[in-house]
Amino acid sequence: MRLSVITAFLAGAVLPIAAIILMGAGGTVKSPTGTAPDRYAYYPGTEDLDKDEIRLIACGTGLPAARRDQAATCFLAELGNGDKFLFDVGTGSMANVAALMIPYDFLDKVFLTHLHTDHWGDLATLWAGGWTAGRTKPLRVWGPKGATPDMGTAYAIEKFLEAYNWDATTRNFVLSPEPGKISVTEFDYKAVNAVVYEENGVTIRSLPAVHAGDGPVSFILEYAGLKVVIGGDTFPNKWFIEHAANADLAIHETFLTPPDLVRLYGQSPGQAIAVGTQIHTSPQAFGKVMSTIKPRLAVGYHFFNEQATHDNILRGVLQTYAGPLSLAVDNMVWNITKEKITERMIVSPSQAWAVSGPNKPPKPPARGSVPDPISDFIKAGRWQPAEQAQAAMVEKFKKEYGLQ
Numbered sequence: 019m020r021l022s023v024i025t026a027f028l029a030g031a032v033l034p035i036a037a038i039i040l041m042g043a044g045g046t047v048k049s050p051t052g053t054a055p056d057r058y059a060y061y062p063g064t065e066d067l068d069k070d071e072i073r074l075i076a077c078g079t080g081l082p083a084a085r086r087d088q089a090a091t092c093f094l095a096e097l098g099n100g101d102k103f104l105f106d107v108g109t110g111s112m113a114n115v116a117a118l119m120i121p122y123d124f125l126d127k128v129f130l131t132h133l134h135t136d137h138w139g140d141l142a143t144l145w146a147g148g149w150t151a152g153r154t155k156p157l158r159v160w161g162p163k164g165a166t167p168d169m170g171t172a173y174a175i176e177k178f179l180e181a182y183n184w185d186a187t188t189r190n191f192v193l194s195p196e197p198g199k200i201s202v203t204e205f206d207y208k209a210v211n212a213v214v215y216e217e218n219g220v221t222i223r224s225l226p227a228v229h230a231g232d233g234p235v236s237f238i239l240e241y242a243g244l245k246v247v248i249g250g251d252t253f254p255n256k257w258f259i260e261h262a263a264n265a266d267l268a269i270h271e272t273f274l275t276p277p278d279l280v281r282l283y284g285q286s287p288g289q290a291i292a293v294g295t296q297i298h299t300s301p302q303a304f305g306k307v308m309s310t311i312k313p314r315l316a317v318g319y320h321f322f323n324e325q326a327t328h329d330n331i332l333r334g335v336l337q338t339y340a341g342p343l344s345l346a347v348d349n350m351v352w353n354i355t356k357e358k359i360t361e362r363m364i365v366s367p368s369q370a371w372a373v374s375g376p377n378k379p380p381k382p383p384a385r386g387s388v389p390d391p392i393s394d395f396i397k398a399g400r401w402q403p404a405e406q407a408q409a410a411m412v413e414k415f416k417k418e419y420g421l422q
């Protein structure tokens with residue numbers, strides 16, 4: 019990475035003395051015609067990663083209800099060895115992922131913490147969008163089994179593909195069906211700190227979570243002697259306390275305060291206290307988790323982050339935790355090495371196109387090998403003046419590209 023300096027300062031007026039905020043480098047502009055030094059932004063695709071470095075990006079930090087400013091849960095881990103892993107693909111998050119302009123072939127590995135829509139609602143976008151925009155191979159999904167087969171990840175993906183049968187069948191006629199496939203690796207949600215992935219110097223482990231039902235997990239990613247914990251939805255649990263200890267960066271949910279759930283989310287007081295303190299993690303409980311496991315940087319997420327909610331959550335967290343803390347918003351990015359953790363915001367285009375990767379897309383199926391999904395009845399409805407109107411343009415294009 020390009021940053022050479024990290025500024026760690028104490029915002030003593032607002033935060034207690036030990037709360038350190040890590041910021042990107044600034045610096046001096048040396049000449050009126052020269053370039054400015056790195057500020058506080060990461061421009062996707064412009065920085066190499068060091069071999070022993072992790073870049074972690076918050077692509078979704080919000081809630082099940084849609085908000086343009088914040089998608090639902092999604093974290094992308096990019097590793098110095100070239101591996102990339104998506105942890106959850108919550109509703110709306112793929113717009114942020116796409117703005118990173120990473121070829122879709124590099125976004126083929128997805129780890130799901132659980133099957134609430136705010137954690138996998140945008141799988142459809144990754145699946146079909148990536149298929150049409152250059153992915154050349156099947157998606158690979160890892161996720162927990164359920165207490166019964168119909169509550170597990172394999173069931174969900176099987177039914178997902180059945181539900182999108184029309185989508186796949188119509189695409190299969192013009193695109194290779196290969197990138198439209200999804201392979202699933204299920205693992206036991208009760209297994210504690212069990213390895214669910216180990217390849218290429220990367221180990222990913224899972225921990226059970228205490229959430230709305232059996233099945234949810236959290237993940238621990240280990241690479242180059244670094245440990246990043248990606249907490250899914252959970253009430254604070256003993257497995258997280260034991261195995262997330264001493265993480266370099268630990269993500270854990272911290273939910274909206276019960277008064278804000280009533281005031282802003284329209285919940286009854288009964289619902290708010292149950293959701294905010296039993297099914298999810300309150301700010302005070304989040305702080306207790308972090309002051310116990312003592313990560314180099316604690317990251318809280320899973321709330322609509324605006325001034326009032328942020329301040330209310332911060333006040334709660336500070337009652338029980340005084341260490342390094344970030345309350346995440348979408349497009350926050352952390353560069354993690356043994357020496358330092360740098361936090362910046364991503365500056366990316368709203369109108370990003372997909373970027374081609376090194377692999378050529380597989381050929382579409384040979385004509386006649388896949389049933390034509392359009393009947394003669396529908397074909398006969400084609401309005402001929404439209405064909406005539408575009409005929410010259412079509413002819414010119416075909417000539418230019420040597421098409422029949």
Ligand SMILES: [Zn+2]
Binds near residue numbers: 132134229230251
């Ligand atoms: Zn959930």
Ligand SMILES: [Zn+2]
Binds near residue numbers: 091134137251
């Ligand atoms: Zn959630």
